[in-house]
Amino acid sequence: MLQQSKIVLKGMMQQELQGWCKSVGETSFRGIQLFEWMYKKGVSDPNLMLNISHKFRGFLKENSILSTLKLELKTESQLEQTTKYLFKLADNQFIETVSMVMENRHTVCISSQIGCSIDCDFCATGKMGFNRNLSVGEIVDQLIYVRNNIANPITNIVYMGMGEPFLNYERVIKSAEIFHNPLGFNLGRHRITISTAGILPKIKQFINEEQKFKLAISLNASNNITRDKIMPINKKWNIQKIIKEVKQFSLLNRRRIMFEYVLMKEINDSPENAIELAELLSGINCKLNIIPYNESVGIYKRPDEKSLNRFLKILHERQNGYRILVRWSKGQDIAAGCGQLVYKEKIAN
Numbered sequence: 001m002l003q004q005s006k007i008v009l010k011g012m013m014q015q016e017l018q019g020w021c022k023s024v025g026e027t028s029f030r031g032i033q034l035f036e037w038m039y040k041k042g043v044s045d046p047n048l049m050l051n052i053s054h055k056f057r058g059f060l061k062e063n064s065i066l067s068t069l070k071l072e073l074k075t076e077s078q079l080e081q082t083t084k085y086l087f088k089l090a091d092n093q094f095i096e097t098v099s100m101v102m103e104n105r106h107t108v109c110i111s112s113q114i115g116c117s118i119d120c121d122f123c124a125t126g127k128m129g130f131n132r133n134l135s136v137g138e139i140v141d142q143l144i145y146v147r148n149n150i151a152n153p154i155t156n157i158v159y160m161g162m163g164e165p166f167l168n169y170e171r172v173i174k175s176a177e178i179f180h181n182p183l184g185f186n187l188g189r190h191r192i193t194i195s196t197a198g199i200l201p202k203i204k205q206f207i208n209e210e211q212k213f214k215l216a217i218s219l220n221a222s223n224n225i226t227r228d229k230i231m232p233i234n235k236k237w238n239i240q241k242i243i244k245e246v247k248q249f250s251l252l253n254r255r256r257i258m259f260e261y262v263l264m265k266e267i268n269d270s271p272e273n274a275i276e277l278a279e280l281l282s283g284i285n286c287k288l289n290i291i292p293y294n295e296s297v298g299i300y301k302r303p304d305e306k307s308l309n310r311f312l313k314i315l316h317e318r319q320n321g322y323r324i325l326v327r328w329s330k331g332q333d334i335a336a337g338c339g340q341l342v343y344k345e346k347i348a349n
C-alpha cells in the first residue's frame with residue numbers, strides 16, 4: 001500500500017495544490033479544481049474528475065496519492081444512530097472515527113494521532129501509548145469517508161477522537177481550515193471544536209493567533225491533587241495556569257470556551273468537587289459539559305443518577321457565567337464513547 005515515489009496530495013491546501021500543479025506544467029487553476037474535487041466533492045479517483053483533461057487525470061493516477069485510508073471495520077450501535085469506523089492507514093496502523101446522528105445534528109468525532117502520549121488514566125486511547133501524528137490528509141479523509149457513507153449532512157466536527165490535537169497543532173489547524181473553506185467542506189467555524197487536555201503553550205498560541213475555531217478544554221477535576229492522578233499532564237500545566245489563561249481570553253475576546261468534565265464515581269463527583277468546580281469557573285464566560293464516564297479501563301466507574309443530580313444541583317445553585325450541559329456519550333455498546341477509542345489488538349499485545 002505504501003507508494004513512496006508518489007506525492008500525497010490529500011491534505012494539501014489550495015495554494016499548495018496550485019503550486020504543485022504549476023510545478024508539473026499545469027495551470028494554477030487546476031489546483032483549485034483539485035481542491036474542490038478532493039474536499040468539496042470527496043472524489044479520490046482522478047478518472048471521475050471530469051473537468052480536468054484526460055492527460056492530467058492520467059498523470060494524477062500515475063504520480064499522486066489522493067486517498068490515505070481504507071475502511072477496515074464498520075460497527076453500528078444498536079442503541080442509537082452511531083457508527084464507529086476503524087481505518088487502516090498506509091503504514092498498517094489503525095485509527096477510529098465516530099459518527100453520531102441525532103435528529104438534525106450529525107457530529108463526527110475525528111482522531112488526530114495514532115494513540116496518545118498524554119496518558120490520562122481513565123482513557124483507553126492513552127493506554128495504547130503514542131505512535132505517531134496523523135497527516136492532514138489522514139485527518140481530512142476520516143470526514144470524507146463518513147460524508148460519503150452517511151446520508152445525513154455533517155453539521156459538527158469534534159477533535160475528540162484518538163490523540164491530543166494540540167500535540168499535532170499545525171496539521172490539526174490546517175485540516176480545520178479545509179473543513180471551514182467554502183471550496184472544501186464549507187462548515188461554519190462554530191461547528192468545528194478542537195479539544196485539548198491542557199497543553200498550555202498551544203492554548204496560548206491558539207488564542208494569540210486568534211484561531212476562529214471553538215476550543216474545548218478537558219478539565220476532569222476540580223483540584224490539582226485529583227487532576228495530577230488522573231491526568232499526569234497537570235503536573236506540568238496545572239488547573240490554575242489553564243484557568244488564568246482562559247479567563248484573560250474570555251475577558252478580552254468575549255468568546256466562549258468549553259470545559260469538559262468527565263464525571264467519575266468517587267473520583268471527582270463529590271459535593272466538595274462541585275463547589276470547587278463552581279468556584280474555579282465563576283465569572284468565566286464558558287460552557288461546562290458534564291460527561292458521565294463511559295466505563296472502559298481500570299478502576300473508573302460511572303456515578304449513579306443520585307450523585308450526578310447532586311453534583312449538577314450544586315453547580316446550578318452557584319452558577320455564575322458558565323452554562324451547564326450534560327452530555328451522554330453515544331455508541332457505548334460499540335465502545336465509541338468519549339475515552340473509549342482504542343485499537344483493541346494493540347491493547348491486548
Ligand code: SF4
Pocket residue numbers: 116117118119120123124125126127161162163164197339
Ligand atoms: S483523554 Fe485525550 S488526551 Fe487524554 S489520553 Fe485520552 S486521547 Fe489522550
